[in-house]
Amino acid sequence: MAVLEVVDLRKGFRSPDGAVAPIVAVGAFALAAGEQVALHGGSGSGKTTFLHLLAGVLTADAGRIRVAGHDITALGEPARDRVRARHVGYVFQSFNLLQGFSALENVELAMRFGRGVDRPFAEALLARVGLADKLHHRPRQLSIGQQQRVAVARAVANRPELVLADEPTGSLDQRSARDAIELIRETCSEQGAALLVVSHDRGVLASFDDARSFDDLNHATRREPAAAAGS
Amino acid sequence: MSGARRAGRFGGIALLVRRSLRQHAFSTVVTVASVALATGLTMALFAIQAQSEAAFTGGATAFDAVLGARGSQLQLVLNTVFHLETSPGNLPWSTYQAIRADPRVAEAIPYAVGDNYRGYRIVGTVAELFTRGEASRGLRFRMATGGRVFDSSSREAVVGSLVAERLGLHAGSTFHPFHGVVFDESARHDELYTVVGVLEPTHTPSDRVLWIPIEGVFRMAGHVLRGAGTEYQPREGAPIPDEAKEVSAVMLKLRSPQAGIALDQTINRQGKVATLAWPIGRVMSELLDKVGWMSRVLLAVAQLVVIVAAASILASLYNTMSARRRDFAILRALGAGRCTVLAAIVLESTAIAALGAVMGLLVHAAIVGAASALLRDRVGVVLDVMHVTAPVLATPVVVALLGAGAGIVPALRAYATDVASNLAPAA
Structure with missing residues (x-):
C-alpha cells in the first residue's frame, strides 16, 4: 500500500497585486512503503512548498494528499499536527535542532509529541548515526554535519512511514553531503520508512535509483512563462 | 494511550x-x-x-486609661504608654489620691517622668506596678532570675529587657540618671542608682524603660516640687509632705466601661484641671x-x-x-x-x-x-x-x-x- 498519494494537488500564493501565482500543480504522485525517491529542481521551483504541503504545514488549495492512510487535506490543523507527529519525519537544510536541548533531548522531544519517549531507542538511533559519545552535547557543541545526523535520528524517532528531506545536504561540503545522504537512506531503509528527498545537488541525486525532475512533475512552473506573459 | x-x-x-x-x-x-x-x-x-x-x-499596655495634666490625650498616651514625646505637665499628689480612692477605679499607678539614662527614659513609680500590674493584657511583669523589685526608699532600679540588653545592665550595675528626656552628657544627676532587677521581655514599650521609686524622682537633686503651688525642695532624711508631691500621670485600670464613660464626663467635660485619655486604644486608633x-x-x-x-x-x-x-x-x-x-x-x-x-x-x-x-x-x-x-x-x-x-x-x-x-x- 502506498504511504503517500497525491492527486491533483494545487497551491498558489497571492501576490501583492491580488493575482494568485500558482506554485504547485501536481497531477499524481505516490510513494510505496520503503520506497526512496529524489526530486530535483532549481530554486523557486516550488519543491519546498510541495514538501510543506505533504507534511501538512501548508494547506492545499485543491487536491488530495493521503499520508499513511490519512487524507490530510480533509483534516483540521490539530489533526494534521497529529498525523505529522506520528507518521512523518522531517529533515531541513540546516539549523534543525532546538538550541537549548542536547542531542538526546532533541530526539526525545520529537518522541513526546509522537509515540512517547523511548530512551533506549533514542540512544540506539544516535549511536546508529555515529553520535553515541555525543548524546548530551548541545547543538552549539556539534559540527553542522553532526547536527544534521541528530536531525536524521530525530526524523525516524517515531518510526514514521514517511521521511521528507528538504535539501538535507545544502550546508555540507561534497564529501559530508555524500555521507549524509547515505546515512539518511540507510537509516530510512532500516526503519522501514519511505524517503522523499528534494535537492538541486546532482551528486545527491546520482546516488538514488529513482531520481526525478520536479519540473516534470510540477505543471505550475511549466506554465509560469505563459502566466507571466498574460499578466 | x-x-x-x-x-x-x-x-x-x-x-x-x-x-x-x-x-x-x-x-x-x-x-x-x-x-x-x-x-x-x-x-x-x-x-x-x-x-x-x-x-x-491594643498590645502596648494593660491599662485602660491615663489621667494627666490638662492637654492633649494623644500626648498623654504617647508619653506614658509609648515613652515618647514630653509630658504635658504635672498633677498634684491629691489628684492621684482622689482617683485611687475612687470606687470605679480598680488600680491607679503614679508615674513621674523627666529623666533618662543614655537616652532611655527613667520613670518613677511604685512597686505595685510590678507586683500587681500587667505589662500587657494577661501578661504579668516577670523578673529575670536573681532580680527583685526596688525598695521604695532606696536608690534602686528595675530595668526593662531592651535597656538591659543594649546598655549591658544587670543586677548589681550602677548608673547616674541624666536630667531631661534627651541624653545630655552635662545634665548628670549626682545620685547613683543600683540595678536590683531586670524584667523579662514583655514586647511592649516598657522594655525600653528604667524604673525607679517615685520617691527617688522627688528627691533627685535639682528637681523642684510645686504640688502645693509654691516651690518645695526635699531635704535629706525628712519626709516630703503630700501636698508638695507631684505626679506626671496616673495609669488606671477601671472596674467597668461605664466607669470610663462616667470619668470621661466628670474629668474631661466638667473638670478643668486634668485630662483623662480613655480608652487608650481609641486615642491611638484616632x-x-x-x-x-x-x-x-x-x-x-x-x-x-x-x-x-x-x-x-x-x-x-x-x-x-x-x-x-x-x-x-x-x-x-x-x-x-x-x-x-x-x-x-x-x-x-x-x-x-x-x-x-x-x-x-x-x-x-x-x-x-x-x-x-x-x-x-x-x-x-x-x-x-x-x-x-x-x-x-x-x-x-x-x-x-x-x-x-x-x-x-x-x-x-x-x-x-x-x-x-x-x-x-x-x-
Whole structure:
C-alpha cells in the first residue's frame, strides 16, 4: 500500500497585486512503503512548498494528499499536527535542532509529541548515526554535519512511514553531503520508512535509483512563462 | 494511550519551559528578582499595616486609661504608654489620691517622668506596678532570675529587657540618671542608682524603660516640687509632705466601661484641671486614622510595582519571541500543535511569576523582620511577624495569576508563528 498519494494537488500564493501565482500543480504522485525517491529542481521551483504541503504545514488549495492512510487535506490543523507527529519525519537544510536541548533531548522531544519517549531507542538511533559519545552535547557543541545526523535520528524517532528531506545536504561540503545522504537512506531503509528527498545537488541525486525532475512533475512552473506573459 | 500521550505532551511543555528559563537565564533571574521584590514589598506593607495597628491600639499596655495634666490625650498616651514625646505637665499628689480612692477605679499607678539614662527614659513609680500590674493584657511583669523589685526608699532600679540588653545592665550595675528626656552628657544627676532587677521581655514599650521609686524622682537633686503651688525642695532624711508631691500621670485600670464613660464626663467635660485619655486604644486608633492615608498610598504604590513587574515579564518574553520563531517552527514541524506552543509560553511566564512569588516570601520576611526590629528599638512595640492575614496570603496567588495573564500576549505571537516561512534556512 502506498504511504503517500497525491492527486491533483494545487497551491498558489497571492501576490501583492491580488493575482494568485500558482506554485504547485501536481497531477499524481505516490510513494510505496520503503520506497526512496529524489526530486530535483532549481530554486523557486516550488519543491519546498510541495514538501510543506505533504507534511501538512501548508494547506492545499485543491487536491488530495493521503499520508499513511490519512487524507490530510480533509483534516483540521490539530489533526494534521497529529498525523505529522506520528507518521512523518522531517529533515531541513540546516539549523534543525532546538538550541537549548542536547542531542538526546532533541530526539526525545520529537518522541513526546509522537509515540512517547523511548530512551533506549533514542540512544540506539544516535549511536546508529555515529553520535553515541555525543548524546548530551548541545547543538552549539556539534559540527553542522553532526547536527544534521541528530536531525536524521530525530526524523525516524517515531518510526514514521514517511521521511521528507528538504535539501538535507545544502550546508555540507561534497564529501559530508555524500555521507549524509547515505546515512539518511540507510537509516530510512532500516526503519522501514519511505524517503522523499528534494535537492538541486546532482551528486545527491546520482546516488538514488529513482531520481526525478520536479519540473516534470510540477505543471505550475511549466506554465509560469505563459502566466507571466498574460499578466 | 491517549492519556499517556497527553502526559508526554505535558512533560514536553514542562521541559520546554525549563530549558527556555535556563537558556535565558539572565533575563529569568532579573525578572524573577523584580517580581520577588514587588511581591515581598506588597506582602510586607499589608502585614506591617495590620500588625502595627494591632500593636499600637491594643498590645502596648494593660491599662485602660491615663489621667494627666490638662492637654492633649494623644500626648498623654504617647508619653506614658509609648515613652515618647514630653509630658504635658504635672498633677498634684491629691489628684492621684482622689482617683485611687475612687470606687470605679480598680488600680491607679503614679508615674513621674523627666529623666533618662543614655537616652532611655527613667520613670518613677511604685512597686505595685510590678507586683500587681500587667505589662500587657494577661501578661504579668516577670523578673529575670536573681532580680527583685526596688525598695521604695532606696536608690534602686528595675530595668526593662531592651535597656538591659543594649546598655549591658544587670543586677548589681550602677548608673547616674541624666536630667531631661534627651541624653545630655552635662545634665548628670549626682545620685547613683543600683540595678536590683531586670524584667523579662514583655514586647511592649516598657522594655525600653528604667524604673525607679517615685520617691527617688522627688528627691533627685535639682528637681523642684510645686504640688502645693509654691516651690518645695526635699531635704535629706525628712519626709516630703503630700501636698508638695507631684505626679506626671496616673495609669488606671477601671472596674467597668461605664466607669470610663462616667470619668470621661466628670474629668474631661466638667473638670478643668486634668485630662483623662480613655480608652487608650481609641486615642491611638484616632491617630492611626489620621495618618492612615499614608500607608494606603504606600500600598497603592506597592500594587503598582506588582503590575510593573508583571509587565516586565510580558516585555522580557515578548522580546524573545522573534528570536524563538525558528524554535517554534521546528516544534510545529515535529508535530507539536499551536496550543502546545501557546501553553509553553503561558506556563513559562507563570513559572517566572510563581518563582518570584516564592522568593517574595523571603523578601517579605526580611522586610517585616527589619521593620519589626526597628520598631522594637525605637518604640518598643513588637510586631507579630508570624501572624498571616488574608491579604498577605492572597498577594503571591494574585502575582502568579498576573504572571499567567502576562504570558498571554507573547504566547499569542508564538501561537501565530507561521511554520512554513520560518523553516526556510536562516540567513
